[in-house]
Amino acid sequence: MEKSNNERVLVVESGDAFRRSIVSVLADAGYEVSTDCGEGIKSVLGFRPDVVVLGADPPQLDCCDLLSEIKGSAQTQNIRVLMLSPGGSAQRTRGLDLGADDVLSLPFDPHELLSRVRWQLRDKHTIENLRQQATAVEQNRVVAQQVVTVVDEERRTLRVGAMLVVAVLFVAGVAFLIFYRRTQQQNTRVYAAITKLQTGVLTQQKLMDRSRQAMEEMHNNPSPRSDSEKLQLQKQSQELKSQIASSKAENISALQRQLSEVQERLQRVETEGKVAQTIIESYEPSVCLIHVVVGFHDRITGLPLHYVGLTSTGEPVTDEHDNPLLSATGTGPAVHLDVFGTGFLVSDNGQILTNHHVAEPWWNNEDLKEMTNEGVEPMLVEMTAYFPGMSHGVAVTTEKISSEADVAVLKGSISEPKLKKVVLASGHRSAVSGGPVVLLEYPTGLNAILARIGEETLQSIAISTKGDPKQVMEELARRHLIRPVVTQGHIGDVLPDKIIYDAQTTSGGSGGPLFSSEGNVIGINFAMVRDFGGSNFAIPIAYGESLLKP
Numbered sequence: 001m002e003k004s005n006n007e008r009v010l011v012v013e014s015g016d017a018f019r020r021s022i023v024s025v026l027a028d029a030g031y032e033v034s035t036d037c038g039e040g041i042k043s044v045l046g047f048r049p050d051v052v053v054l055g056a057d058p059p060q061l062d063c064c065d066l067l068s069e070i071k072g073s074a075q076t077q078n079i080r081v082l083m084l085s086p087g088g089s090a091q092r093t094r095g096l097d098l099g100a101d102d103v104l105s106l107p108f109d110p111h112e113l114l115s116r117v118r119w120q121l122r123d124k125h126t127i128e129n130l131r132q133q134a135t136a137v138e139q140n141r142v143v144a145q146q147v148v149t150v151v152d153e154e155r156r157t158l159r160v161g162a163m164l165v166v167a168v169l170f171v172a173g174v175a176f177l178i179f180y181r182r183t184q185q186q187n188t189r190v191y192a193a194i195t196k197l198q199t200g201v202l203t204q205q206k207l208m209d210r211s212r213q214a215m216e217e218m219h220n221n222p223s224p225r226s227d228s229e230k231l232q233l234q235k236q237s238q239e240l241k242s243q244i245a246s247s248k249a250e251n252i253s254a255l256q257r258q259l260s261e262v263q264e265r266l267q268r269v270e271t272e273g274k275v276a277q278t279i280i281e282s283y284e285p286s287v288c289l290i291h292v293v294v295g296f297h298d299r300i301t302g303l304p305l306h307y308v309g310l311t312s313t314g315e316p317v318t319d320e321h322d323n324p325l326l327s328a329t330g331t332g333p334a335v336h337l338d339v340f341g342t343g344f345l346v347s348d349n350g351q352i353l354t355n356h357h358v359a360e361p362w363w364n365n366e367d368l369k370e371m372t373n374e375g376v377e378p379m380l381v382e383m384t385a386y387f388p389g390m391s392h393g394v395a396v397t398t399e400k401i402s403s404e405a406d407v408a409v410l411k412g413s414i415s416e417p418k419l420k421k422v423v424l425a426s427g428h429r430s431a432v433s434g435g436p437v438v439l440l441e442y443p444t445g446l447n448a449i450l451a452r453i454g455e456e457t458l459q460s461i462a463i464s465t466k467g468d469p470k471q472v473m474e475e476l477a478r479r480h481l482i483r484p485v486v487t488q489g490h491i492g493d494v495l496p497d498k499i500i501y502d503a504q505t506t507s508g509g510s511g512g513p514l515f516s517s518e519g520n521v522i523g524i525n526f527a528m529v530r531d532f533g534g535s536n537f538a539i540p541i542a543y544g545e546s547l548l549k550p
Contacts, residue, residue, distance in 0.1 A: 007121055010047055012037045012066060013055035013084070022053060022084075025110045026117070041069040044076055051080045051120055053113075054100070071099040078128065080120035084108060092320040103320055115309030115317045115331075122329060236262045276438045276488055279515050283422050285388050286345040287440040287484045287513060289449075290354060290396070290410070291473050293381040294337040294361055298328050300375065307332030336381060337361070338469045340445025342484065342512040343385060343410060344521070345421050346548060350414040352385060352396060353544045354511030355526050359383070359398045359408040383410070386473060388483040390416050393473060405497065405543040406526045422513055424541050425520035431494045431540065439503040439525060440484045441512030446472065453481055484512070499523045499538040514538045 009031045013019040019035060026033045037043045044052065044066075054067060067083070070076045083100040085091045095103035102116055240259040244252055296305040307316040308325035309332045316324035316332060326335055341358030345351070362368040362378040371378070384393035396412035425431075442448065446469065450458055457479075465471035476482050489503030499514065499522065514523035523538030 006032050007051075008032045008034070008047060008049040009117065010037060010044060010049035010052045011035050012052060015055070018055065022113070025113055026053070029114050031117075037066070040066055041073065041076070044070060044079070049079060050124060051082060051117055053117070054081055054083045067099050078124065080124050082116055082120060089320065096320060109311050109313075111310070111312045112317055115311075118331070119308050119317075119325060119327070122327075234266065237266060275436070275517050275519070276486060279438050279440070279519050280486055282519065283344070283420075283513070283515075284440065284484060284486075286419050286422055288343050288345070288352065288385040288387045288394075289442045289445065289473075289482055289484075290341045290343045290352075290358055290511065291384045291386065291393070291446075291469070292339040292341065292358065292361055293383070293470070294339060295379050295381040296335050296337075296371065296376050297379055298375060299372075299377050301328060303328035304379075305335040305376065306330030307335060334381075337378075338446075340442060341510045342441045342525070344440070344511075344513040345387075345414065345419055346409075346424065346544070347421055350394075350396075350412045351399065351548065352410040352412070353513075353524060353547075354408055354410060355524065355539075356401050356406045356408045357526075358511045359401065359410060384470075384473070385410070385412055385414075386477050386482050387414075387416065387419060389418055389480060391478050391480065393477055400547045402543055402547055404546075405539045407524060407539055407543045407547060409544075409547045423520045424545055425516060425518070425522045426545075430516060430520065431491060431499050431522040433491050433494055435491045436517045437489055437491055437501050437503055437522070438515040439487050439489070439501075439509070439512055440515070441487075441509035441525060442484055443509045448485065449476060449482060457481075485509075497540070499540060501536055501538065503536065 009026050011019060011022050011026070011033060012035075013022060023033050023035060034047045034049070036047065039046075052066075052070060067081055070079055070081060080101045081099070083095040083098075083103045084106055085095050085103050086106045088105070092103040092105060101120055104113060104116055237259065240255055240262060244255045244259065247255060297303060298305070305326050305328060308327050308330040309317045311317060318324055324335075339358070339361040341354055343352040343354035343358070346353050357363050357365070360380070362372075368378055383396050383398075385396045386393045394412040394414055396410040398408055399411040400409040402408065450461075450472075453461075453476075461472060461475050461479075465475055473482075487503040489501050492500040492502060494500075501514065501523075503514070509525055510527075512525040513521040514525055516522045521541050523540055524544055525536065525538050527537040
């Protein structure tokens with residue numbers, strides 16, 4: 001497709017075959033391409049390119065000399081230089097240190113080359129427009145000053161007012177230029193922060209890889225504590241019975257006492273297991289997986305952040321530090337962060353209790369705070385609740401957020417007759433130290449569900465959804481594959497603002513209901529000390545009840 005603006009690219013590369021391949025890619029994209037560089041900087045001045053694609057051959061320093069001449073001349077310093085460099089990060093860093101605007105490692109992907117060229121052109125045009133605006137402001141100031149000097153002294157007020165207006169325009173133009181430069185410097189830190197939170201776009205292959213890793217982790221994890229404890233007690237009971245049968249009379253009394261203690265513990269574990277089963281049967285359909293999509297926008301302009309572009313494999317184009325390139329004017333998909341949490345239905349009109357940090361993932365989040373300090377603010381794109389047994393997600397919004405604890409109330413249009421609200425415990429003595437608890441949750445969110453569905457189903461879903469998290473969730477709901485994980489434990493301590501317990505949990509379990517042995521919710525899971533185990537924290541349900549009051 002021909003380009004209407006006749007953007008020019010000069011290709012400087014000594015290898016004939018490699019040069020022809022670069023020219024072919026750029027020419028097919030509609031750029032006016034030249035390879036005439038025999039006279040060095042004179043050739044550059046003659047062709048007046050917008051971008052120079054410079055092949056970097058380490059044994060030869062001609063490329064570096066030309067780069068220095070381009071960036072050292074006032075006539076050519078605004079020309080963007082994209083260097084093609086063999087090797088890794090050290091070679092890319094060397095090219096940037098020499099003055100190149102961007103460095104692309106070899107072998108290059110044609111789509112990535114074009115994306116990098118487009119990025120440099122957009123950036124170059126933006127700066128040129130800003131310079132033109134600043135020049136126009138300065139010219140207006142000079143003209144206004146000349147006009148004002150011929151005005152009669154009696155009209156001093158008008159003259160001063162005009163000069164003030166022009167001065168304000170001039171200062172605004174200069175400030176805009178300074179802001180733009182500062183934003184460019186901040187971008188590197190923003191890229192790195194986003195990379196820490198989510199590595200680019202979730203492709204079909206990434207979905208498969210992440211899910212297989214989750215499968216391996218699930219298989220490597222020990223069985224739930226209640227099951228392993230039950231098996232251990234059953235084994236001890238059998239061993240003691242065998243010892244009693246073969247022991248002398250004087251030893252039988254002590255062995256029988258041990259057997260009695262083991263059987264009491266076994267009975268307690270079995271009883272707690274039956275309580276857990278009753279809770280599962282009653283309330284599993286009422287515990288939902290919450291999918292929150294977070295976007296980002298520039299605080300000054302309000303424009304949403306996009307990936308600059310994608311490579312042929314669907315991966316975001318990256319900078320020399322392998323951070324994704326982002327821009328408010330990027331042509332790639334919008335930058336989104338997918339966050340998962342747990343919630344549970346608490347009223348007949350569609351109210352759901354969960355954590356504040358699930359409803360607003362940026363709340364008290366240090367990684368996201370790092371981005372806000374650089375002028376990039378998170379925003380809620382959408383929030384959806386997925387209930388077991390429902391074939392689609394339900395859009396939910398935040399109704400209330402507690403000012404005292406990490407609790408929030410969401411609300412959606414939920415008309416499924418099979419869903420019933422959970423029963424909330426009442427009274428300060430509902431949670432007792434040592435008491436058994438049951439936690440329903442979605443630990444590790446989407447990954448845990450995919451890890452349980454099997455390789456064949458996983459591959460089918462990955463192919464049909466292309467790895468898009470929203471489509472993956474809808475497909476899982478359509479196939480009725482969404483259901484919470486159940487873990488059991490005991491309360492370690494009860495404090496005014498938290499319940500400490502040891503039922504296993506991890507990221508994604510935030511917002512899950514903590515049930516007592518009576519089948520009532522006594523707390524809302526919100527934090528853990530160690531990954532999937534150890535001491536965990538729940539917020540007493542009283543904080544949630546206070547939010548539900550009109």
